[in-house]
Each structure stands twice: as C-alpha cells, then as structure tokens.
Amino acid sequence: MKPRACILKILLPPPAGDGLVRDTLWNALSNAAAGGMSFIMLILTSRVAGAYWCGVAALGLAMSLQVFPLGNFTMGNYQASDIAERRSFSEYVAAKALTVGAMLFASGIWILVDWRGHDKALAFLAMLLYQASDAFSNAFFSRYQQKGRLDVACRVRFAKVTAFLAVFAAVLVATRRPLPAMAAAAAAHAALFFVLDMPLLSVFGPLRLAFPGRASLAILLACLPLAANSFLSMLVNNTPRFAIDSQMGAETLAAFSALFMVSFAVAMCADFLMNPQVVRLAVALRNGDRPAAIRTIRTPLVAILGLGAAGLAAGAVAGVPILSTLFNLDLSGNAANLCLLLCGGVLLALYQLAQTILVVLRRQTWGLPGMILASASVLLLARPLVARLGLRGAAISYTTAVAILALCSGAFATAFLLPALRKGK
Numbered sequence: 001m002k003p004r005a006c007i008l009k010i011l012l013p014p015p016a017g018d019g020l021v022r023d024t025l026w027n028a029l030s031n032a033a034a035g036g037m038s039f040i041m042l043i044l045t046s047r048v049a050g051a052y053w054c055g056v057a058a059l060g061l062a063m064s065l066q067v068f069p070l071g072n073f074t075m076g077n078y079q080a081s082d083i084a085e086r087r088s089f090s091e092y093v094a095a096k097a098l099t100v101g102a103m104l105f106a107s108g109i110w111i112l113v114d115w116r117g118h119d120k121a122l123a124f125l126a127m128l129l130y131q132a133s134d135a136f137s138n139a140f141f142s143r144y145q146q147k148g149r150l151d152v153a154c155r156v157r158f159a160k161v162t163a164f165l166a167v168f169a170a171v172l173v174a175t176r177r178p179l180p181a182m183a184a185a186a187a188a189h190a191a192l193f194f195v196l197d198m199p200l201l202s203v204f205g206p207l208r209l210a211f212p213g214r215a216s217l218a219i220l221l222a223c224l225p226l227a228a229n230s231f232l233s234m235l236v237n238n239t240p241r242f243a244i245d246s247q248m249g250a251e252t253l254a255a256f257s258a259l260f261m262v263s264f265a266v267a268m269c270a271d272f273l274m275n276p277q278v279v280r281l282a283v284a285l286r287n288g289d290r291p292a293a294i295r296t297i298r299t300p301l302v303a304i305l306g307l308g309a310a311g312l313a314a315g316a317v318a319g320v321p322i323l324s325t326l327f328n329l330d331l332s333g334n335a336a337n338l339c340l341l342l343c344g345g346v347l348l349a350l351y352q353l354a355q356t357i358l359v360v361l362r363r364q365t366w367g368l369p370g371m372i373l374a375s376a377s378v379l380l381l382a383r384p385l386v387a388r389l390g391l392r393g394a395a396i397s398y399t400t401a402v403a404i405l406a407l408c409s410g411a412f413a414t415a416f417l418l419p420a421l422r423k424g425k
Contacts (some may be wrong), residue, residue: 011155011196012203015148026154033161035268039261040165045178046254046327052180053252054327059116060123061180062238064131067110069134071103073098075223077359079142081282087219089143090111090208095216096139099227100132116245119179123259125181130164133190138183140197143204145279156196206209225365232375236401239378240394243386257390258327259338260398262319263345266307267352282360288422297417300353308346315342322336337395344399347406354406361415363416370408374401 015022038061046054079092107128111121137160168185172178182380201207241260244253284292319338324331355367379402385393 007196007199008203008373012149012152013201017279023066023150023154024032026151026158028062029195030154030158030161031268033158033165035264037165041168041182042254042257044172044259045167045325046258046329048172048176049178051251051254051329053119053250053327054254054257055245056119056123057178057182059241059245059250060127061119061122061123062241063110063124064127065236066231066238067107067128068096068105068131068135069227069234070106071100071132072227072230073099073135073220073223074226074230076138076142077221077278077356078219078223078364079139080145080224081278081360082146083282083286084278085146087215089139089205089217091213091219092142093139093207094210094212095219096136098212098216099220100136103130104128105342120250122179126179126186126191129183130186130189133186133193134160137193137197140200140204144200148202148279149204150279152200159196160189162193163192189293223364225368226359229364229367229371232371233405235375236371236398237404239375239382240386240398243382244391244394246381247383247386248390252391254327255295255329255331255334256394258323258329258331259334259341259391259395262311262315262323263341263348263398264336266304266311266342266345267349276357280362281357285360285420288423293421297349297353297357301350302347304349304353308342308349311345312339312342334391340392340395340399344395344402347399347402350406351402351409354409357413357417358409361416361420363412366412366416367409370405370412373407373408377404 041057042054044059075096079087107124111124113150115121132402133262137156141157142152144150144156164185167188168181169369171184172181175181241256244256276308281293281296283289284296310387315338316335319342320331323329323338351370355364358364358367378397381397381400382394385397387393
C-alpha cells in the first residue's frame with residue numbers, strides 16, 4: 001500500500017456508529033494529549049534539568065501562548081460552525097497565513113523590547129515555532145470538523161502532540177538540555193503538517209492557494225472580537241507568571257507553574273465535552289430545536305460543576321504532595337494556593353462555555369466587556385500582590401480576574417440565548 005493511501009486509511013476510516021460518541025472520545029483523547037503536553041514537558045524538564053530550566057521552559061511556553069491568539073485568531077469554532085460555507089476553505093487558509101505572519105513579526109518585536117536573557121529568548125523561539133505550526137494547522141482541523149469529521153481532526157492532533165512529546169523526551173534524556181529538546185520537538189510537529197494534513201486535502205478540499213483578499217479580511221474582522229478575547233485571556237493567565245519571573249526568579253516560577261497547571265484540568269475536561277457539540281448546537285439553534293439545544297449546553301455545564309467539586313476535594317487533600325513528587329519540587333505550604341487556582345479553573349471553564357454559546361449565536365463581540373475588565377484587574381493587581389504576598393498574591397489576582405470574566409460573559413450568553421430558545425419548538 002502506498003504511504004498516502006496508508007495514511008488516509010488510518011486517519012479517515014469510514015464513518016460508523018454514533019458520530020457523537022466517536023467525536024467525543026477522539027476529542028477527549030487529543031485534547032488530553034494537547035492539554036497535558038506542557039504539563040509533561042515541565043515535569044520532564046524539572047526532573048532532568050532542575051528547577052531553573054523548568055522555570056525557563058515555563059516562561060517560554062507562557063510567552064508563546066501569549067502571542068498564539070494573534071496567529072490563531074480564534075477562528076476555530078467560527079470556521080467549524082460555518083456549516084453553510086459562506087466563506088471558502090481557501091479564504092480561511094489565506095486569512096490564517098496572514099495572522100501567523102503577524103504573530104511572528106510581533107514576537108520578534110517583543111524579544112527586542114522585553115529582553116529576559118538568552119535562555120528565555122531561545123525557549124520562547126522554540127515554542128513559537130510550535131505555536132505557529134499549531135495555529136496554521138488549526139484551519140485544517142476546523143475544516144475536518146466543519147465537514148462532520150471531528151474525529152479525523154483529533155487523530156491528526158493526537159499524532160502531532162505525541163510526536164512532539166516523544167522527540168522532546170528523547171532529546172532531553174540524551175542531552176540533558178531542554179533548549180535543543182524544545183527546538184527538535186517543535187520542528188517535528190511542524191514537519192508532520194506535510195505528512196498528515198497534506199494527504200487529506202484531496203478529501204476535504206478543494207484548497208486553492210490565494211493571497212488574502214476581501215473575504216479573508218472579512219473573516220478577520222468577524223473574528224477580531226474572538227481574537228481580542230483570546231489574547232486578553234492569555235494576558236489574564238500569564239500576567240501573574242510574568243510578575244513572578246520579574247520579582248522572584250525562574251525557580252519560583254517553576255513552583256507556581258506546577259500549581260497552575262492543575263487549574264486547567266477542569267477547563268480542559270469541559271472542552272472535551274463542548275467541542276464536539278459546536279456544530280450540533282449551531283444546527284439545533286438554526287432549526288429551532290429547543291430541546292436539542294438545551295441538552296447540548298446542559299451536558300458540559302453539569303460536567304464542569306461536578307468535576308470542579310471533585311477537583312477541589314482531591315486538590316485540598318492530596319494535590320500538593322502529588323505535585324511535589326511529580327515535579328521534584330518543594331511545594332509544601334501551597335495547599336491554599338492550589339485550591340484558589342482550582343477555583344479559577346472552574347470559573348475559566350464556565351467562561352469557555354459562555355463564550356462558545358456567544359460564538360454560535362454570532363454575538364462574540366459581547367465577550368469583550370468581561371474580558372477587558374478581567375485583564376484590567378489582573379494588570380492592576382498582579383505585580384503589587386506578588387510583591388506583597390508572593391505565590392498567594394499571584395493566585396488571588398488570577399482567580400479574581402476569571403471570576404469577573406465568568407460573571408460578565410455568562411450574563412451576556414444567557415441574555416442572548418434565552419430569546420433564541422424561545423423561538424424553538
């Protein structure tokens with residue numbers, strides 16, 4: 001069997017059984033890999049190279065995530081829910097090429113303006129290559145989902161993330177140096193676009209290469225509120241980290257990063273359930289099927305609340321000892337900080353659910369007021385609270401910001417959803 005045919009057979013099996021179950025399982029698997037990637041990367045770095053390099057890797061990851069919204073421009077759900085294909089696949093790809101170029105340019109400016117040393121700059125550049133590859137590939141991921149094959153998109157993502165982690169671990173263990181390991185892993189992730197995504201174009205195309213035109217600019221304009229939301233969301237996540245790095249050093253940042261990773265567990269699990277529902281929610285609302293729309297929203301909402309309660313209980317009892325063992329760091333005395341961050345994770349998950357509803361309703365602009373208030377609060381609170389309270393101050397500033405975010409976005413999502421449901425049957 002030719003390589004291309006073999007790849008298609010693995011990535012594109014014939015649809016069978018319940019599509020929702022298939023999509024949910026693959027979405028959970030791929031998102032677990034993607035969400036756990038940074039967690040595993042930092043654990044390996046801490047154990048093999050020490051706390052300093054763990055802090056350096058954590059900062060490089062945080063900086064790359066801060067510019068990722070500029071490259072990705074948060075087109076994923078917007079493109080996937082464009083089930084009427086008002087814009088062509090080629091127009092989405094052209095728009096994505098423009099945003100990735102802007103991300104790379106902005107990153108170069110950031111390195112020059114906010115120089116944090118050679119180690120941290122190189123870590124940022126290595127993770128920037130990974131984020132650029134992921135942002136561009138997302139146009140293809142959304143195409144597969146738009147065509148009803150979220151499972152294909154998730155298979156591709158899972159393969160890429162697995163390759164990243166495998167190459168990173170192998171090079172790190174061989175060299176005991178995280179920077180070459182990060183660079184090699186990012187290069188492997190980027191190369192897999194040509195191996196995995198390109199063969200699928202014949203099935204999910206057509207893709208005609210084109211320069212960004214009016215249609216692509218219209219896509220960017222429509223997604224601008226989403227991109228601004230995503231950028232400010234990263235600002236909320238990263239401002240406490242930047243404050244810790246500036247005032248307390250890379251080793252303390254490593255400790256905070258170990259605690260902070262757990263806060264994303266609930267949000268990541270909620271995304272497992274919500275992402276397969278985006279197209280279904282769009283179809284239900286378009287057809288006026290009120291019961292289906294309610295079911296689609298209720299499942300992740302119940303999951304968020306249940307997982308949040310379980311996570312807080314487990315974190316309070318055993319979170320710090322487990323994280324100390326995994327990262328080989330002394331995290332004693334941080335149980336309250338961990339619980340604060342877990343509360344922030346639950347609130348972040350509720351915000352993500354509200355934001356998804358706003359996107360499907362094409363009311364994404366209304367996510368901005370809460371995000372602006374949240375980012376303003378963390379910018380005002382993080383540095384003084386970190387200076388005064390250390391890691392506790394960072395946890396308080398983050399949780400306060402996401403509480404504002406969840407309340408505002410949830411209120412707007414509810415206000416626009418209720419009239420849409422009243423029109424249903």
